[in-house]
Amino acid sequence: MSTKSTRYEPPADFHRQKGVPAAHFKHSAITKKGKELWLLRVPDNVSLKDLEGLKIKHPTSAAH
Numbered sequence: 269m270s271t272k273s274t275r276y277e278p279p280a281d282f283h284r285q286k287g288v289p290a291a292h293f294k295h296s297a298i299t300k301k302g303k304e305l306w307l308l309r310v311p312d313n314v315s316l317k318d319l320e321g322l323k324i325k326h327p328t329s330a331a332h
Contacts, residue, residue, distance in 0.1 A: 308324075
């Protein structure tokens with residue numbers, strides 16, 4: 269049996285981002301039936317204003 273640590277360690281090139289701490293998100297708010305949490309990574313040159321009003325089409329089951 270391995271004694272390897274199961275604690276998450278970020279990659280060496282990881283840089284903590286400023287923003288709302290994860291503690292501000294209620295676990296119950298994202299684990300309700302029908303809810304999903306999406307993480308979108310966008311290029312540095314894309315601002316929040318560029319994303320305002322952007323509609324993202326949910327992939328269909330046929331696309332998987």
